Amino acid sequence: MLGKVTVNALNLQQGEFPTVEKFFLFIGVGPTNRDTVLFLNTDSNLDTELGSAASEIKTQISAARSNAGQNWACAAIPVADGTAWAAAVDLAMAQDVRVEAIVVCTPVTAAAQLTAMNTKAEDINTTYGRRVFFIAQSIAIDPTPSTGKTWAQFITERTALTSGLSAYRVSVVAQIYANSIGIYAGRLCNYGTTVADTPMRVETGPLVGVDQTGLPADKDGVKYNNAHAKALNDQRFAVPQLYADYPGVFWSDGQTLDAPAGDYQVIENLRVVDKAARAVRLVLIGLLGNRRFNSEPIGEAWAINKLMRPLREMSRSYAFQGIPFPAELKPPQDGDVAINWITRTQVEIFMKARPFEIPKDITANIVLDLSAPVA
Template identity: 50%
Template sequence: MALGQVSVNNLNLSQGAVTAVERYFLFIGAGAKNIGSLIPLNTDSDLDVQLGIPASDLKTQITAARLNGGDRWACLAAPIAADGDWKLALDKAQQQGYSVETVVITTPVVAGAELTVMHDEAVELANTYKRNVFVMTASKGIDPATTWAAYLTAQKAITKDVLAPLVLVVPLLHGNDLGVLAGRLANAAVSIADSPMRVATGALLGLGPVPSDSEGVPLQSALRAELDKARFSVSQTYPDYPGVYWGDGNMLDAPASDFQVVEYVRIVHKAARRIRPLLIRRVADRRLNNTPNSMAVNINALMAPLRAMAKSTTFAGQVFPGEIEPPKDGDIVLSWTSKTAVEAYIKIRPLNCPKDLTANIALDLSTDDTE
């Protein structure tokens, strides 16, 4: 015999949102106050109170980032001593559970080996904490006692033969270039899939004064072009068009590699952050198995973040595209390598983006005899 029983279970179908870390940057650099602390900042923060009144590497770049970051800008600041170790500040932030999209190290580098260390630290964060980040850092601006030719030679030596796909370097030509770019990338008014080159985003705000060399020659576009070829990320201007803009956000990747510009790194990292929790929820869940129905259901579930990233909006006759192209059948493949191990292969496609535009204009000198 048996007694009747009724139970009601609440099922968690993993349909909630994932906490976004995009556009939230960690700034590490020499500061004048709160050394060794982690300080959340936003547009309402008093930087004199939080970072000290004297100028510092950290405060200079954060001030520029806030100006260019829009009304939703926020960041985490980690002031260190002038001779402090940025790696200790980075480790502290990770141990305290802070997740960020980007680590901005404001102390200028002087050698390529420093860039390699930064890349290794970014890889280590992914290995240890499963947090995908890229690193932005600076190189020094020109010394007024130096010529542009000598400056260019010294700068090229920094990035020569360096392979660091998760590192982006900004020469401090105007003194606050790193912060300006960091703010531009963090601005919520534009997509993470947008290049910082995008002119429609608007001109750079608060960029420092135009520098000159020891001979009084001001910064020229030709020097910017050479720095860009050396994989530095620099500002740019367009003749007879007002404002100063940015060029590509160059990553220190190898030629012909996939991640030579920052927007490609950002969309891949975002997809990884969205898909990882879905995989964790499926650990030892037999609803994911090698039957055709299960494979189809789980492939569809893993496509959900990609469909969200691809969502576009039409307004006033204009289409505002998503971050990637809509996923297609076959863009996700699940492969069982054993009875208990499955691998997911996922393809995402960035949209085409015009960075080199040419107009060809021809005369039509034919005579139209029709009336």
């Protein structure tokens, strides 16, 4: 027998996971580059890309860019008819445009449109393995004294959009400002936050480009206030909100149309699980046909270590001078990944993701200490 040496360069799949988080697709009416996928960032000239005149899509993208700040980027498809958004989504998917969310700038007028968005999100996952959610908006209030609406009438009409609807991959914005949906989308893409943060986060700063003087009024001249914000929020709309004697305008929770008691009633829960799932899917693809992953203890331990990698990478918190900077998830623990062999070739995996707590309703109690001083 002759001596023989073989050197194999093994690929252990330790590279970076591709990311789509904070990269959104905007679809809306615009006069320039219609039915074309555009790629925009903070350096883009929106007058050149989207036309010099004001348009539905340009208004929302401009607001998103201002509220997202540094490193913002998006994809956009101007269309002639915003209600035909599904064809634009299909165009983007066919051109391999990978995004975290799809923002439909044209206001919806019926619950069926929101159901269609949720269905489209599920179909995209089925066809392409891409997890997306939709952001939609309702029409604005008509403040015309003779023919317009009161806030009570406006809220009642908006209630019909979301009442009885279960569509957890859709988040609906009440159009309080003309650029509300852009503000919300930009706030979700701000690189000072993570996908695990709520758009309510005050430390992110007030909404950019709007203020309290620009809040709309109804037909009776009553200005939008927190009573209206609460009523709309109770109907699962994401809305601007105010804090008494605190300057600026802020945002409410980012609600979705998940069913009562669902795990994904707020956008940060959906986003953090979607991010983990995108990475886990790539790990699972790499495990197909690999006999290192077998039912022996060492085989399962090896696979569990591979599967925990996305959870570990999303759980790297740090502190600086006593200030905590929490990660997107709490560190995984033993038992957070479990493997069940159904047959010799079919395996089922269970994984647990642990998000951090977020204070959204804070109560402080102050007591007096009237005890006598100690000599």
